[in-house]
Amino acid sequence: MNNRESRGDRDSAGGGSGGPGGPGGRRPFFRRRKSCPFSGPGAPKIDYKDVKLLQRFISERGKIVPSRITAVSAKRQRELATAIKRARQLALLPYLLK
Secondary structure (H helix, E strand, C coil): CCCHHHHHHHHHHHCCCCCCCCCCHHCCCCCCCCCCCCCCCCCCCCCCCCHHHHCCCCCCCCCECCCHHCCCCCHHHHHHHHHHHHHCCCCCCCCCCC
16 A cells, blocks of 8 residues: 555656647657668668678678668568678678677
């Protein structure tokens, strides 16, 4: 019961208008949904020999960048990871970047 009382105190001490969008009545920031760079007409094909394309999806440390950052679809992310790993095995891409 003590837990509920402390929660109620915290809610009333917000200081905002309580309307949609938070304090000040502003609308929340709308971020446009990214589309997959490998889908659509004229999109590049994922190829393990295309080192320049693959390097766009590798971090400074040499890790594969997750799809939530690059907006690559799940299917294309699996193909991309396979291509990057294949290029690493053939010494086209380094395993680690210093």
